[in-house]
Amino acid sequence: MVRAEEIAYRRGNATLIDRVMLTADRGEVLSIVGPNGAGKTTLLRILAGDLIPSTGRAWVQNVDVSRADLQHLSQLRAYLGPKGLSDNPFTVRDVVTMGRHPHRRAMLETGEHEAIVESAMERTDVLALASRPIHSLSTGEQQRVGLARVIAQETPVLLLDEPTSALDIGHQEKVMGVLRSLARDGTAVVVILHDLNLAAAHTDRMMLLHEGRAVAVGSPAEVLNSERLSTVYGQSIQVTTHPHRDCLLVLTVEASEASSEAGTAGPSL
């Protein structure tokens, strides 16, 4: 599981993350949403151990991430960044196999690493691309390869920064389904999403970040509130129920003229 207590991250005079508390238990998909510049990526990188918070601490599986050694940490959490792998000359299979690096000394049967790699590629629908070099793939295909790599890492915690940003609508659903099934198998998944509808439909809990602060945390029903979203995003937003699925649906209701007034109301939340 993942736990963060009173995390703050300052750079110069700017407070990028302001006293954020967070937990994600095994079996749970937690989404982090919020407008550009809200601090989502900074928060995720603190959880990954990439950035040391100015105050507060983060734990993965009860290990303080700012003190754990890289090798140990690589067996506890996998991280998928928002950038692609564009210049990589290796094949899809090579790159997904690199996800096994933390477990290279594990006592596994011959072929077990290969089977794990194969299954990760299958889950993200890149098996047919296995022997293609990464630089020959589209951005969306590269994103799925990246996801296959972190799945192959087989860590109890998965930290994903916009894993669906370049995917078509079919693969978005498929990838969210994969995250849910990983959670069912006991993984704790923390995922940054821009698409509020994906978050509403597929995540157990949500955290809405705004200007470095967690303005709402809870189930999608608790977090997704028309007024709150309109204020945070500076855009008039309507939350309704999905006509066919048991989840909420987030819609924009008018063009962004209304935004300037709503945007200034941010701190009153």
Added chain:
Amino acid sequence: MNGPIDDTGARSRRRATATTALGLALLAVVALGLLSGAVAASPADLFHMLGGRLGITDDPARLTDSVLWAIRMPRVLSGLVVGVGLGAAGAALQGTFRNQMADPHLVGISAAAGLGAVAGIALTPIGGPPVIMMVGAAVGAVAAALLMRRIARRVIESSQFILVGLALGLAMLAWLGAIVLAWDSPRVPTFAFWVFGGLAGSTWSTLGAGTPFVLAGLAIVAGSARSLDLLALGEAEAQHVGVDVDRVVAVILVGVGLSVGGAVALGGAIGFVGLIAPLILRSWIGPTHRWLVPLAALAGAMIVVAVDVSARTVAAPVEIPVGLLTAILGAPVFVWFLLRVGRSGT
């Protein structure tokens, strides 16, 4: 473009082919290098010399014995060692910086090695061993390689990185030229050597002093093959799968510096070998560094020995500096590569 063929088997076949082809080509150019030159020598002369050296025959010495042993053997072997150093260092640099244009010569590591070598000569007592110069060259090259790492952290664009390296290299070369010309001592190789290289001064003594540096560098780089592969993911991503990136990169760059330092001390500044050997091998056998590093070293050796044979025979008795020929042949390959990269947009 769907339905690709799994190339794992094809890759290992290509590795076998490449190893065999490069090995045979290296043997051929080494033999050619020993036999060609102002004093004609036949394969029989070569075996005679080797037989005498190894104490197999007691035939009376021939004139060719001393030419082959004292002049051509150290020269051809120096070319081989220089090529190994440049090929391995090029493959490692390209992997470390995820930049297929990285070359120890282009980014100024050769020029820094030259500066270090001249400093080493200045510190060597008259008649002292060549190893101090080798140490100087290695120190200069390691320092430049580590500096390029700092630069790589600040620039994002790969061509910007090369331009910065090129500018620093030109500045260091200018300093080197100024020092060499002002000092004007017979103990210092000419400026031409530091710009275009040359193997004419090779002796058993310099070969013996330089080879350990190149071999140590090769061992370090080859031993880091797995980390070089993982660095292709990106530094942050490599770190996330447990690679201690700062430490690993520093180790690799020390290996690069030792290789290039040894190579430059032996053969001067020879460009484009470290660029082209890995480039060709990567498209031939794939990017896996466990194979790419040793085979780029083998290809580098073959190229330098072959070019050195041409350098002393095409315009005989005039000898063309090796680096001039590698630039004449290598620069168009580099330009072709840049244009190809530009077109495919990778």
